[in-house]
Amino acid sequence: MAGLSLVGVSRSFRVDGRVIRALDDVDFELAEGEIAVVVGPSGSGKTTLLRVAAGLESRDEGRVTLGAGTKIGFVFQEPRLLASLTVEGNVSLGLGSRKAEREGAPRVREALELLGIAGFRRAYPSQLSGGIAQRVALARALVRDPDILFMDEPFSALDAPLRRRLQDELLEILASRRTSLAFVTHDLREAVYLGDRIVALRSGRVVSDEAVGLARPRESRSEGFARLLDSLALSLGARPEEDGS
Amino acid sequence: MEKRDGVVVASASSPPRRRWRAALPFLAVLALWQAASSLGWASAYLLPPPLRVARAVAVAASTGELGRHVAASVLRVVEGFGLSVALALPVAVLASLAPGLAAAFNPLFSFVRNVPPLALVPVLILWFGIGEASKVALIVLASFFPIFMGTVTGLGNVDPRLVEMGRSVGFPRRRILLRIMIPESVPSVVNGLRLGLGYSWRALVGAEMVAAASGLGYWILDAEEMARVDEVFAGILTIGVLGLVIDRAAFALASRLLPWAGLEAQWQA
Numbered sequence: 001m002a003g004l005s006l007v008g009v010s011r012s013f014r015v016d017g018r019v020i021r022a023l024d025d026v027d028f029e030l031a032e033g034e035i036a037v038v039v040g041p042s043g044s045g046k047t048t049l050l051r052v053a054a055g056l057e058s059r060d061e062g063r064v065t066l067g068a069g070t071k072i073g074f075v076f077q078e079p080r081l082l083a084s085l086t087v088e089g090n091v092s093l094g095l096g097s098r099k100a101e102r103e104g105a106p107r108v109r110e111a112l113e114l115l116g117i118a119g120f121r122r123a124y125p126s127q128l129s130g131g132i133a134q135r136v137a138l139a140r141a142l143v144r145d146p147d148i149l150f151m152d153e154p155f156s157a158l159d160a161p162l163r164r165r166l167q168d169e170l171l172e173i174l175a176s177r178r179t180s181l182a183f184v185t186h187d188l189r190e191a192v193y194l195g196d197r198i199v200a201l202r203s204g205r206v207v208s209d210e211a212v213g214l215a216r217p218r219e220s221r222s223e224g225f226a227r228l229l230d231s232l233a234l235s236l237g238a239r240p241e242e243d244g245s
Numbered sequence: 246m247e248k249r250d251g252v253v254v255a256s257a258s259s260p261p262r263r264r265w266r267a268a269l270p271f272l273a274v275l276a277l278w279q280a281a282s283s284l285g286w287a288s289a290y291l292l293p294p295p296l297r298v299a300r301a302v303a304v305a306a307s308t309g310e311l312g313r314h315v316a317a318s319v320l321r322v323v324e325g326f327g328l329s330v331a332l333a334l335p336v337a338v339l340a341s342l343a344p345g346l347a348a349a350f351n352p353l354f355s356f357v358r359n360v361p362p363l364a365l366v367p368v369l370i371l372w373f374g375i376g377e378a379s380k381v382a383l384i385v386l387a388s389f390f391p392i393f394m395g396t397v398t399g400l401g402n403v404d405p406r407l408v409e410m411g412r413s414v415g416f417p418r419r420r421i422l423l424r425i426m427i428p429e430s431v432p433s434v435v436n437g438l439r440l441g442l443g444y445s446w447r448a449l450v451g452a453e454m455v456a457a458a459s460g461l462g463y464w465i466l467d468a469e470e471m472a473r474v475d476e477v478f479a480g481i482l483t484i485g486v487l488g489l490v491i492d493r494a495a496f497a498l499a500s501r502l503l504p505w506a507g508l509e510a511q512w513q514a
Contacts (some may be wrong), residue, residue: 056412074413076409076413080404080407080409080410082407082425082428083429083505083506084428084503084505085428085505093410095414096414097420124504125505126505126507140414
């Protein structure tokens with residue numbers, strides 16, 4: 001079983017003596033092969049939700065169920081590459097153990113080719129542009145052959161054309177695997193473009209959880225796309241132009 | 246910096262131009278020195294002319310005296326600095342892994358760090374005698390802290406987001422230390438090593454001036470007692486040149502082994 005389920009999860013943080021409830025009794029499901037996009041304004045708890053689900057953050061209450069032996073991959077907002085390693089070395093970190101790294105050269109090569117960065121394999125992170133660096137981070141997550149991929153606003157620092165290209169590449173890669181994706185963004189258009197399902201968060205609570213019935217490839221100027229965008233914006237109390245923030 | 250096909254390419258001035266730029270201040274000091282001697286600004290006893298000093302170096306080199314002193318000093322530095330590295334690196338890693346223990350020892354370490362090593366020479370001679378051990382111990386005392394501090398600072402400044410990345414790929418604590426924290430702290434460790442090497446050299450010459458029968462410090466003090474000022478300057482120059490050569494060699498080696506670390510800016514500071 002490669003699914004993920006969160007039931008009644010709550011998480012609070014103490015900031016400057018005040019208690020902030022980042023997640024408040026949240027339920028979240030991710031089925032095998034599904035793309036679930038978590039969307040919401042800044043401070044809505046979407047990153048905390050992803051981190052709790054991936055086990056990077058503890059929870060105060062609730063239950064997180066991940067299938068036994070489920071492999072996960074995480075792509076952060078920043079590439080988080082080690083300056084001391086080449087692109088190849090950084091990607092091989094994703095294999096986890098020393099033994100896997102020793103035997104994993106073909107898998108690393110495959111991941112580099114999949115992301116179109118094989119030509120950069122001997123380059124160091126300081127020599128890479130933002131787009132290439134984020135591709136390396138994605139390759140590091142994919143080389144693990146994860147059952148579930150978590151992505152926390154991975155394209156937010158990139159310019160619009162590059163973001164669009166990486167979104168398409170991501171969809172293409174996922175189409176060839178059975179990997180589930182939990183993707184966090186504050187960009188409503190990105191959410192509708194990528195998601196099979198969109199979960200909207202506001203002040204730590206789920207305000208809507210809807211399946212996206214649009215066929216792929218999706219056209220952002222289509223009537224269905226615009227309708228969904230409006231409905232999401234309404235749930236979050238924002239206009240689509242504001243990107244949900 | 247320019248960007249080509251997603252790779253940022255650094256552009257720098259050509260090596261001959263850089264070498265020329267680095268040589269200019271030396272040539273200026275040499276010219277000023279020669280002028281001070283030729284124009285009688287300073288007496289030849291207080292400031293012997295450059296040519297006389299060069300001759301003193303040549304004579305000492307031809308008799309083998311220079312080689313003997315250099316070899317004795319370099320050997321002491323190699324022993325003392327090597328011992329410091331072997332002690333400071335593991336202690337720094339331990340201090341980073343056990344911050345509570347490090348905090349408990351911090352006042353004691355600060356106390357020892359702030360005592361000038363040369364002030365300990367009489368004690369070291371009492372404990373270790375006037376042989377090699379007291380000199381090596383002095384070098385260890387002088388170079389331990391820069392290496393220790395460089396390593397602790399480097400490990401402490403590792404971006405916690407990289408540590409979290411390690412956790413996300415399933416690294417246990419030991420692997421996070423070996424694969425992420427230690428490599429990421431290398432530029433700071435190298436800086437500590439470089440400072441430690443310089444401190445070793447300074448402490449050694451001081452120690453050789455107190456109790457030694459060989460070494461550059463001994464040579465300088467001996468020449469001073471014999472009123473051979475040209476040899477005093479020859480000894481000082483030799484120490485400076487050796488320090489410079491060792492520093493450049495260390496830079497060349499470190500740049501080759503750690504091309505990603507951006508050591509050039511650090512080394513030029």
